[in-house]
Amino acid sequence: MNELTESTLGKTQMMKNLIFVISTFIWIAMMVFIDKGILYGWFSSNMQINFLIAFDTILGIVVIFMFITLLKSLDELQRKIQFDALAFSMGATFVASITYSLLTTAQIVKDSETSDLILIMTICYMVSVIYGQVKYR
Amino acid sequence: MKNRLKVLRAERDWTQADLANKLDVSRQTINSIEKDKYDPSLPLAFKVARLFQQPIESIFIDDEA
Numbered sequence: 370m371n372e373l374t375e376s377t378l379g380k381t382q383m384m385k386n387l388i389f390v391i392s393t394f395i396w397i398a399m400m401v402f403i404d405k406g407i408l409y410g411w412f413s414s415n416m417q418i419n420f421l422i423a424f425d426t427i428l429g430i431v432v433i434f435m436f437i438t439l440l441k442s443l444d445e446l447q448r449k450i451q452f453d454a455l456a457f458s459m460g461a462t463f464v465a466s467i468t469y470s471l472l473t474t475a476q477i478v479k480d481s482e483t484s485d486l487i488l489i490m491t492i493c494y495m496v497s498v499i500y501g502q503v504k505y506r
Numbered sequence: 507m508k509n510r511l512k513v514l515r516a517e518r519d520w521t522q523a524d525l526a527n528k529l530d531v532s533r534q535t536i537n538s539i540e541k542d543k544y545d546p547s548l549p550l551a552f553k554v555a556r557l558f559q560q561p562i563e564s565i566f567i568d569d570e571a
Contacts, residue, residue, distance in 0.1 A: 445547050446535040505538040 385442060389435050396428045450501030458494035465489045508567040512540045514558050529553055 403421050405411070412418050440448055466486055472478040515525050515536075522540070526533040529550065538544035546554065546566075555562040 444531040444535050445550060446538055446544055447532060449544075505534060505543055 382442065385439055389432075389439050392428070392432050392435055396425065396432050399425045399428065446505055450498060450505065453501055454494050454497035457497040458490045461493040462486055462490040507545045507569060508542060509539060510565050510567075511536070511554065514560075514565065515540075528557055 399421070403418070403425060406421075407418060412421075440451055443451065469478065469486065511525075515522070520528075522533045522536045526536045529536070531550065535544070535546075539546055551562055551566055555565055558565060
């Protein structure tokens, strides 16, 4: 009975995680599609672009609420791992953005790209989550 | 903070998964508490005390006391 309950809970949690990952992937893929579409002139009208940007923004907001729901469904240790990772990635991104800004001002870096900071944030978050999972294995 | 979770669990012949299920947490949490890697929150510590029907201070021992 206990094994059955644990297995069901595990599957439910895995399903939630999977839905969150898929939603995030769709949101990011769409963001890239819109960005490249505008850059290479794939869209025929501004109306189309505006609609896609609005849709992607709404999807982004939905992903935020899905992440909050996911955090609430975790137990206290798993939540701690996630919060530690969020704190680390936010701090690292903050420091990187200031350094990046200074490098741009000093004209060492010419074009500042927001996507670079998002990449740093994502990598720091992933590394920190993996570190937490290994630490509290 | 030290704790007697492993001993109490072994006395009842429960696995970490059994205890995790009874406390509604992951097995990873039980393992981390038993290995003194993670100190549980006060609500979880009270839940443990209720489950084992023992005072909280007899399960969790403060190192600095």
